[in-house]
Each structure stands twice: as structure tokens, then as C-alpha cells.
Amino acid sequence: MIKILLIEDEPKTVQSLKQGLEENHYTVDVAYDGLMGKQLATRTAYQLIISDIIIPGMNGLELCKSLRAEGIQTPILMLTALSTTDDKLVGFEAGADDYLAKPFDFKEFLARVKALIKRSNQTLIEAQVLKFADLELDLTSKIVTRSGQKINLTAKEFQLMEYFLRNQEKVISKAEIAENIWEVEDEGSSNLIEVYVNYLRKKVDKGFPSKLIHTQFGMGYILRQE
Amino acid sequence: MIKILLIEDEPKTVQSLKQGLEENHYTVDVAYDGLMGKQLATRTAYQLIISDIIIPGMNGLELCKSLRAEGIQTPILMLTALSTTDDKLVGFEAGADDYLAKPFDFKEFLARVKALIKRSNQTLIEAQVLKFADLELDLTSKIVTRSGQKINLTAKEFQLMEYFLRNQEKVISKAEIAENIWEVEDEGSSNLIEVYVNYLRKKVDKGFPSKLIHTQFGMGYILRQE
DNA sequence: ACAGTTGTGAACATTTTGTTACAATCGAAA
DNA sequence: TTTCGATTGTAACAAAATGTTCACAACTGT
Numbered sequence: 366m367i368k369i370l371l372i373e374d375e376p377k378t379v380q381s382l383k384q385g386l387e388e389n390h391y392t393v394d395v396a397y398d399g400l401m402g403k404q405l406a407t408r409t410a411y412q413l414i415i416s417d418i419i420i421p422g423m424n425g426l427e428l429c430k431s432l433r434a435e436g437i438q439t440p441i442l443m444l445t446a447l448s449t450t451d452d453k454l455v456g457f458e459a460g461a462d463d464y465l466a467k468p469f470d471f472k473e474f475l476a477r478v479k480a481l482i483k484r485s486n487q488t489l490i491e492a493q494v495l496k497f498a499d500l501e502l503d504l505t506s507k508i509v510t511r512s513g514q515k516i517n518l519t520a521k522e523f524q525l526m527e528y529f530l531r532n533q534e535k536v537i538s539k540a541e542i543a544e545n546i547w548e549v550e551d552e553g554s555s556n557l558i559e560v561y562v563n564y565l566r567k568k569v570d571k572g573f574p575s576k577l578i579h580t581q582f583g584m585g586y587i588l589r590q591e
Numbered sequence: 592m593i594k595i596l597l598i599e600d601e602p603k604t605v606q607s608l609k610q611g612l613e614e615n616h617y618t619v620d621v622a623y624d625g626l627m628g629k630q631l632a633t634r635t636a637y638q639l640i641i642s643d644i645i646i647p648g649m650n651g652l653e654l655c656k657s658l659r660a661e662g663i664q665t666p667i668l669m670l671t672a673l674s675t676t677d678d679k680l681v682g683f684e685a686g687a688d689d690y691l692a693k694p695f696d697f698k699e700f701l702a703r704v705k706a707l708i709k710r711s712n713q714t715l716i717e718a719q720v721l722k723f724a725d726l727e728l729d730l731t732s733k734i735v736t737r738s739g740q741k742i743n744l745t746a747k748e749f750q751l752m753e754y755f756l757r758n759q760e761k762v763i764s765k766a767e768i769a770e771n772i773w774e775v776e777d778e779g780s781s782n783l784i785e786v787y788v789n790y791l792r793k794k795v796d797k798g799f800p801s802k803l804i805h806t807q808f809g810m811g812y813i814l815r816q817e
Numbered sequence: 818a819c820a821g822t823t824g825t826g827a828a829c830a831t832t833t834t835g836t837t838a839c840a841a842t843c844g845a846a847a
Numbered sequence: 848t849t850t851c852g853a854t855t856g857t858a859a860c861a862a863a864a865t866g867t868t869c870a871c872a873a874c875t876g877t
Contacts, residue, residue, distance in 0.1 A: 440710075457702035462710060463689070476683035484688065484710055519822055535731040540593075550616050555825055559866060582832055583746030583865065584733055745833055781836055785855055792856090806855070808843055 367482060368392045368409065372402035372416040372425070373444070382415070385471050386478070399423025406432055411439050412482050418445040426459040433460035440481040444469075495530035498577060498590050500569065502530055509569075516568050521546070525561050526569065529578065529588045538585035562586060593708060594618045594635065598628035598642040598651070599670070608641070611697050612704070625649025632658055634757045635771075636719075636730065637665050638708050644671040652685040659686035666707040670695075721756040724803060724816050726795065728756055735795075742794050747772070751787055752795065755804065755814045764811040788812060 369386060373379050374397045383393045394409070396402035399422040406414055406428075414432070418425035429441050440462040457464065463477050495502045499512045507523060509516045518526060524546050529537065543552035552558065562578065570576045575591045595612060599605050600623050609619045620635070622628035625648040632640055640658070644651035655667055666688040683690065689703050719730040725738045733749060735742040744752060750772050755763065765784050769775055773783070788804065796802045801817050 457706055462706055480683055480688055521823065536733045556866080557824060560824075560868085563867065580866070581733055581746075583834095584749075587732065589732070747834065782855075783835060786835080786857085789856060789858095806843095808854070 366392050367413075368394065368411045369478070370394050370396065370402065370405055370409070370411045370414045372396045372399070372414065372420055372428070374398060374417070374420050378417070378444075381471070382474070385475065389475060391478075397421070399425070399428050402428055403431065406437060406439070407435065413440050413442065413478060415442045415444060415478070418443055426455060429459040429461055440484065442477060442481060495527065497530055497533045497588055498575070500530075500577060502526060511569060511573060518565075518568060521561060522564055522568070526565055529565075529586070533588045536581050536585050536587045541585070593639075594620065594637045595704070596620050596622065596628065596631055596635070596637045596640045598622045598625070598640065598646055598654070600624060600643070600646050604643075607697070608700070611701065615701060617704075623647070625651070625654045628654055629657065632663060632665070633661065636753075638711060639668065639704060640665050641668045641670060641704070644669055655685040655687055666711045668703060668707060721753065723756055723759045723814055724801070726756075726803060728752060737795060737799060744791075744794060747787065748790055748794070752791055755791075755812070759814045762807050762811050762813045767811070 367390070369391050371379065371382060371386075371393055373382070373395070379395055379397075383395060386393050394405055394411075396405050397420075399420050401422075402414075402416060402420070403423070405411075416425045416428060420428075425443060425445075429443070432439070432441070441460065442463045442465060443459075443461040444465055444467060446467045462481055465474060465477060495504065501510050502523075503509070504527070507518075509518050509523070509526065525542070528542065528545055539552055539558050542558050543549050547557070566576075566578050570578055577588055577590065579587050579589050581587050593616070595617050597605065597608060597612075597619055599608070599621070605621055605623075609621060612619050620631055620637075622631050623646075625646050627648075628640075628642065628646070629649070631637075642651045642654060646654075651669060651671075655669065658665070658667070667686065668689045668691060669685075669687040670691055670693060672693045688707055691700060691703060721728045721730065727736045728749075729735070730753070733744075735744050735749070735752065751768070754768065754771055768784050769777070792802075792804050796804055803814055803816065805813050805815050807813050
């Protein structure tokens with residue numbers, strides 16, 4: 366069963382989209398305002414969230430941002446009457462995965478819904494605790510341990526460690542780290558990333574018999590057991 | 592480095608999109624017809640393929656379908672002057688991930704490019720492994736093994752080995768290698784390529800009962816079992 | 818104003834990449 | 848089959864790129 370959350374207040378739109386989606390064998394929950402939308406989105410595991418930008422209680426973009434901030438990665442399709450490029454850009458920046466301007470053809474809408482769900486099916490479900498070897502990283506309490514021993518990480522260090530954990534056994538380039546942790550494109554001239562990797566090594570690897578963080582010269586870093 | 596393949600024959604469009612993408616730190620390869628597009632797409636690992644629907648030699652949709660048929664899951668963004676809903680539907684059905692009608696605003700184009708790449712970064716957790724005989728090359732962890740035995744390659748060596756694997760059983764000329772691995776046209780007066788092939792042989796072939804890298808005198812090299 | 822965190826720059830170490838010189842090999846012509 | 852020029856292979860080396868570490872400056876929230 367594929368569950369979709371539709372956040373929209375205009376009854377006519379709700380009616381036609383819900384019906385159309387259900388005819389295509391999707392299960393549709395409807396929220397009529399931002400607050401309700403957020404509650405549903407955080408409490409239920411949806412495969413897709415479809416949200417109008419203009420909804421009562423909260424702007425659809427705000428909703429989108431706040432869901433992303435909470436770590437919810439469900440694909441989001443934004444709907445709106447606004448159709449200038451700038452509007453769309455804001456949508457994408459807020460973390461939306463696609464953007465459709467009203468009025469639209471239902472068939473196109475359905476195609477985009479399908480495409481988004483197809484893609485997200487390939488992604489994995491979120492865990493609360495990330496593990497690698499004897500290293501554990503609890504995302505909710507932000508507690509990190511190695512062999513049961515507690516390790517104190519700063520916010521940035523935690524972010525970086527989390528990124529490593531999410532990409533274990535995979536070489537991560539500095540460009541990738543710069544983009545995902547520091548949200549910059551060009552990583553500049555400083556050696557910030559090296560410095561932070563160094564911090565992590567001191568806290569996570571130093572004193573332990575096996576090292577987890579390895580340098581792949583000219584490629585990046587990788588989390589791997591020796 | 593994020594590599595994008597742009598398949599488009601109209602010089603003006605190519606020029607502006609390529610430049611715009613490069614300004615945003617993407618590496619762009621251009622194919623001017625369907626055949627070239629397909630070759631590049633199958634030989635190189637791109638993060639995204641952008642294709643016009645109307646291109647010489649092959650319909651963009653056909654190309655899309657045939658790439659999917661070969662198991663290539665790279666996100667595809669279709670561009671076109673046709674903008675009826677039915678056209679878009681056909682695009683999605685062919686396996687495209689997004690669809691943009693010309694004329695479009697570059698900013699929106701860029702936003703969609705980013706969204707597709709971001710999404711696929713999360714999706715491609717599954718290991719991608721190139722194999723030839725008992726040689727295996729893991730593209731994500733950058734681990735290379737022969738008969739299960741680990742081989743350490745430097746970044747350039749890995750690139751070259753990857754290129755061999757992607758063109759197995761085909762003779763690869765030095766000009767081709769120079770262009771694809773060193774991104775130069777004339778390969779200069781040095782014998783850099785011979786040197787690197789030599790490095791690879793030492794690490795990959797030496798000590799193993801059968802050699803995989805063979806010289807085709809006057810033509811180039813080929814990956815082949817004896 | 819302070820302690821902890823985050824970011825910068827510079828010196829230094831390491832590894833890779835590219836160059837060169839020369840040896841070995843190939844294949845065509847004598 | 849032998850010879851010879853062109854091509855390819857190898858090793859040593861130089862140059863460049865990349866990575867590590869340290870000291871310290873800037874920022875942040877209390």
C-alpha cells in the first residue's frame with residue numbers, strides 16, 4: 366500500500382486529486398492546513414507528500430523546510446498557482462523534489478507522482494542509531510560511543526561523523542563533504558575539512574586498536590575496518 | 592566531481608547550458624547525436640543525463656528506453672520544444688525522471704538538475720562493481736581486487752583501470768586514453784600513458800597466472816583474457 | 818568576559834603524478 | 848633470417864599535488 370499525504374485546502378482540488386490518485390491505487394490522507402499536515406507527516410510514514418504552497422496556518426514552503434529540518438526525507442511535490450521561475454526556485458531550495466504549476470493536467474501530475482515514488486522506493490528507511498563496527502551514533506540523543514565508551518563530539522563533528530556513517534564503506538570526496546556539511550560549492554582554499562577529519566580521528570580513532578577513518582589519497586576519505 | 596552528459600545538437604543551446612552548468616561546478620560532456628550519447632552514457636559514469644528529445648540519429652525517448660534496458664539507472668532529464676501533456680507522459684514512461692519544456696529559464700533548469708542529482712546521491716547506495724575475469728573494481732569504495740586479493744591503486748591508476756573495465760574486449764587507443772583520463776587532445780611527447788599502463792600491469796597482472804592487459808602494437812591496449 | 822566551538826594560515830610530511838633516459842620489443846623490409 | 852627504425856616498457860628522479868598538524872584568530876552563546 367502506497368500512502369500519499371495531500372496538503373491542500375481548496376475542496377475542489379482535494380476532491381479531484383484524491384479521487385484520481387485513489388483510482389490509481391494510492392491511499393491518500395488529506396490535511397487541510399499546515400499544522401495538520403506537519404503532524405500527519407511526522408507521525409505517519411508516507412511515500413510522498415503533495416503540498417500546495419498556499420495553505421492556511423503555515424506557508425507550504427515553511428512546512429517543507431521544517432520537515433526537512435526534522436530529518437524527514439519523504440519526497441515532496443509542491444503545487445501552486447504561482448509559476449514564475451523564482452517561485453519554483455524557492456520551492457526547490459526549501460527542499461521540494463518537484464514543482465508543478467496550476468493549472469496542470471492530471472496525467473502529468475500522475476506521471477510526476479509516479480516518478481517521485483519510484484525514486485524514493487530505492488532509498489532506505491531512516492534509522493535512529495547509526496552503527497559501524499563498535500562505533501554507535503544515536504541521532505536522537507546525539508550520544509556517540511565507541512566500544513561502549515562515550516565520546517563527546519561538537520555539533521559539526523557530529524554532523525561529519527553522521528555523514529561518514531551514512532556513507533560507510535564508500536569513499537567520500539571533499540567536494541561532497543563541503544557540499545553536504547558546509548553547504549558550499551567550492552570548498553575554498555582552506556583546509557577546514559582536513560582539520561575536522563583530524564578532530565574526529567583524535568576523538569574516534571586515537572587510543573583504539575583499529576582505525577575506522579581512512580584517507581584515500583587523491584580521492585577522499587572512507588569509513589572502513591582494517 | 593559531478594559529471595553530466597548533455598545530449599543536444601543545437602549549438603546555441605549546448606553552448607549556453609554547458610557554460611551555465613560549468614559555472615556551477617559541474618563537469619559537462621556533450622554528445623551531438625543519439626549514438627554518441629549512448630556510447631558515452633554506457634562508457635562513463637554520469638550523475639545525470641540531460642537529453643533533448645529531438646536529436647539526430649536516434650529519438651531521445653528511444654535513447655532513454657534503451658539505456659534503461661541496459662540497466663543504466665542514471666537520472667535522465669528530458670528537454671523538448673514539445674510541451675503537451677501527452678509528450679511529457681511519453682517521456683516519463685520511457686524512464687525519464689524529469690521533463691522540462693523549452694523555452695525554460697536557466698535557473699529553473701539548474702534547480703531541477705540539482706534536485707535530480709541530490710536525489711540520486713541518496714539512492715545510489717547499492718555498490719556498483721565493474722568486473723572482468725577475476726578482477727573486480729568497486730566504484731563506491733574504490734576497492735580493487737584480483738582473485739579476492741586486494742590491490743591498492745592511486746587515483747589516476749583507478750581512473751585508468753575503470754576506463755579499461757568500461758571498454759573491455761575493445762582496443763583502446765592512446766589518443767582515447769589521453770582524452771578521457773588526462774583530458775588533453777595531443778598526449779604530448781612524453782610516454783605518460785605507457786608509464787601508467789606499466790604501473791597497472793605491475794599491480795594488476797604481475798604475479799598472476801594470466802595477464803589481462805595486452806598491447807596491440809601500433810593501435811593501443813585491450814583488456815582480454817588469454 | 819569567558820569557555821567552547823568553528824574556521825584560517827602556514828609549515829611540514831607524504832604520496833602521487835609527470836618527465837626523462839634508456840632498454841626491450843615489435844614488425845616490416847632487405 | 849637479420850636488421851633497423853619505430854614503438855613500447857622500465858626505472859629513477861623531479862615536480863606537483865595532496866594531506867597532516869599546529870598555533871591561533873574569529874565567532875557563539877552564556
